[in-house]
Amino acid sequence: MPDLDSETHALHEPDAHTRKFQAVASWVVVVILIGFGSYALMKLVSVHETPGTYWRDLIREQFPVLVGLPMAGLGALFVTLILRISTGPLEFEMAGVKFKGGAAPIVFWIICFLSIVLSIRMLWQS
Template structure:
């Protein structure tokens, strides 16, 4: 390979890393923005609708616990990826690599948190 080919490959790898970083942090910012808007609407409606408050009180784990479990799972998986690199899981004779590793890790974290919420509620 020529020097030009090496430069093209190096630029491509750099672009892929930048795109991955943008997608990771872009998804975190998007989730935080959507979550903030939802929270403002959620809290705002709680002041005006008494029936909403009753339903919220009866189903607090479902209304707040489950979405927070999803965000917590996402944060754990993103932090793990950022610190240790690609997530690869090998359990019960199955190997999860590439895109399936973080997905399986998120599902395991989410189910663990939901099970804990259910056990304590």
């Protein structure tokens, strides 16, 4: 008699084509993130070419909010995607709660994002 748990697991296991598509899509997103982050930083460097001082002053005064938070989000997504690409689906347990499936990458992204934001906050001198 076949084992029901192994049949149920086999139904939820993606086939090779799906895994390859997910890996390619993840790498595409990583490349897009790197490109977008580089483009944003290049535009930030060229802000001094705009007339007036409004943008320059705003970026100088609110740099952690205007640049740090979006880059923290991209960085957390980058770390999450690279980890998923290199190790497969994410699963982890924290404080007695087990995260797997769709919840694990979301919770991991939130943890990475908050740790990057906290680091920016602690290191930023105002």
